[in-house]
Every structure is written in structure tokens, then in C-alpha cells.
Amino acid sequence: MADSASSSVQRARQGLADQLREIQRDAGLNGRDLAASCGWYPSKVSRLLNAHTPPSEDDIRVWCRACGVPERAVDLIATLRTLAGMFVDWRRMERAGLKQAQEARRPLYERTHRFRSYSSWLIPGLIQTLGYTEAALRAIQQRRGLVDDVSAALAVRMERQRVLYEGDRRFAFLVEESVLRSGIGGATVMRDQLHHLTTVGSLPNVSLGVVPMRPDRQRWPAEGFWIFDSVQVNVELISGYLTITQPSEVSMYAQTFAELAELAVHGSAARELIASAAGLLG
Structure with missing residues (x-):
């Protein structure tokens, strides 16, 4: 941006x-x-x-x-x-724990029909495995000194993934190649997660793209963001959670997503990058 x-x-x-x-x-x-x-x-x-x-x-x-x-x-x-x-800082959003913060987002996911997600940090939540999500939530809970309701928050997060399989929803996920090669939870968790990506990427309503690491990129990585239909963007910053609804700014993120999608590889080329990352884990 x-x-x-x-x-x-x-x-x-x-x-x-x-x-x-x-x-x-x-x-x-x-x-x-x-x-x-x-x-x-x-x-x-x-x-x-x-x-x-x-x-x-x-x-x-x-x-x-x-x-x-x-x-x-x-x-x-x-x-x-x-x-x-x-803009809601994390302390305010998570003051009652991670479970409540996860539940607060559920209505947004349920009413959305077209999802676009770009991540330069982590695998997007909707396509995370149980082990990967647990490792991510545990890291957040410990880093921010929150009450330990990770198990309850994990159940909410995993239940939310049902939107992948219900209704006429469409999903487009873009991740930087670095996300495949630098993960959380250890080698076993990451191997399972990478295998899951190839499975989810084969769903007929899902597009999965990987932006390759290369020395001559002209569109640099951006902060991770979600576009919900064409009406709202959410951005997870270090300091807090940003919600954007101004049409002109939503369009800016949509344009950025399109530019990053042009750089990404899909289908068999994406699966090759995922397999390569998994191979490095032994």
C-alpha cells in the first residue's frame, strides 16, 4: 500500500x-x-x-x-x-480472552460470500490445521499475557472453518512463499499444515496462490489483510485490528490483492512450492 x-x-x-x-x-x-x-x-x-x-x-x-x-x-x-x-487495539479486543475475540468475528464470516485473504506472516485462519491454530493462539496468549482460554478459542476457530463447505461461498487465498518456509509449532505441525494446504487448494470453491520469493519483485509484500465481499477489509497490525469500510479504500486493497495475485503461482506450480517447503522439513 x-x-x-x-x-x-x-x-x-x-x-x-x-x-x-x-x-x-x-x-x-x-x-x-x-x-x-x-x-x-x-x-x-x-x-x-x-x-x-x-x-x-x-x-x-x-x-x-x-x-x-x-x-x-x-x-x-x-x-x-x-x-x-x-481501530481496536489488541488489549481492548482480547481483554476477556481469546474465545470472545474469536466469537465476535463469527457473524462477519457467516454473512460473507466472497472471501479474499492475503498473508505475509501466517497461514490464513480458515485453512489452518488444528495443530497450527493451537500453536498460533498459544503464542498470542503467552505473548500478550492473556487469560488461558486457548482450548475454548481453538474450538471456536475450528468451528468457523465450516464456512468453507457451506453455501455458495468463494475463497481466494494468497500467501507469500516465506509463510510456507517459516512457521510455528515445529516441523510436525508444519508438515501437516503444508499437506492440508494442498487438500484445501483442491476444493472447487477455493483458489490458492503462492507468491514466490524472487530478487526482482516490483510489488513488495504488504501487511496481511482480508476482504469480505466488497464491503469491508480487516487488517491485523502489530498494535491492533483495523476495520476499513470506506469504498475507495476497500478498492485499494482489492487492487493490491489483484496485483499480488498476478505475481502468484497457482495449481501445480503452487503445489510444487508447497512440496518443496515440506521437503525441507525432512
Whole structure:
């Protein structure tokens, strides 16, 4: 991506600030007059307009009332609440444990018909084996110091894989070749996982591509992401979980997926890379 994924949140915050600026301009108020009408210091108006500080719901109500358009507050507050859900840090998402975090995503998977997943770190969750998923969840639980509900979270994750076999859903998975060669859980877990990839890749509703390692790539690896139909993208960052619903940004990820798919190999060529990685495990 040309921009980091987390910049999507800042752009959305600036968009809300721009709407506040438009309301202020239409009311014919300068920053000092608006601050006086709201009972604030002028510096607060400046911080809100420059998206340095996100407004509260009360701030939006006071702003709109001071500008003579209290009815605008409802839509702006709805936008604010959407922003609040765009980026969730891992501590907040997983504060009650991994099981709840996994269950929260279930409705999204159940209502989606077209899945596109690109991973530069790990095998995508829907095509992980039990052993691989357990190793991944255990590593997360230990690294983040979470309550130990790995067994319960594992059951939820594996149950979610039923979407692969139900309805008229379609799946396109892309992984970097490095994901095949650097794994988790040890050699036995990785051998089972690589064998599973060839099995899943043969399903009629599944496309599996591997982006080969090569020294002359012109499209570098990106952060891992999921595209759900054409309405939502989720990105797992080191710091948290990003949800993107802005159509123009969803399109950017779709374009990136298409570019990476052009670099990937599929079918027998992908199976050769998977077999090669498995062969190195002995």
C-alpha cells in the first residue's frame, strides 16, 4: 500500500473534522467566536479542526448547536461511533480472552460470500490445521499475557472453518512463499499444515496462490489483510485490528490483492512450492 493501513483511521478522523469546519464556515463564525459560543478555549477548536483531538459526542452537539444546525449532530455522532470501531487495539479486543475475540468475528464470516485473504506472516485462519491454530493462539496468549482460554478459542476457530463447505461461498487465498518456509509449532505441525494446504487448494470453491520469493519483485509484500465481499477489509497490525469500510479504500486493497495475485503461482506450480517447503522439513 502507498500509505500505512493505520493512516486510514487518521484520514477518517480528518474527514469528520472537515465536516465540522464546513458547518463552522456556513455559520459565518471564526474560531474565536465559535469557542466563545461553546464555552471553550480557542485552542480546543483548533485541535478539533486539525483532527489532533477527536471530538466527544457532547462536543459535536455543542458545536452544531452553536452553529445553528443542531439537527446535523445525529449524523456526525454516527460517523464518530463508526470511527471508534475502525481501530481496536489488541488489549481492548482480547481483554476477556481469546474465545470472545474469536466469537465476535463469527457473524462477519457467516454473512460473507466472497472471501479474499492475503498473508505475509501466517497461514490464513480458515485453512489452518488444528495443530497450527493451537500453536498460533498459544503464542498470542503467552505473548500478550492473556487469560488461558486457548482450548475454548481453538474450538471456536475450528468451528468457523465450516464456512468453507457451506453455501455458495468463494475463497481466494494468497500467501507469500516465506509463510510456507517459516512457521510455528515445529516441523510436525508444519508438515501437516503444508499437506492440508494442498487438500484445501483442491476444493472447487477455493483458489490458492503462492507468491514466490524472487530478487526482482516490483510489488513488495504488504501487511496481511482480508476482504469480505466488497464491503469491508480487516487488517491485523502489530498494535491492533483495523476495520476499513470506506469504498475507495476497500478498492485499494482489492487492487493490491489483484496485483499480488498476478505475481502468484497457482495449481501445480503452487503445489510444487508447497512440496518443496515440506521437503525441507525432512
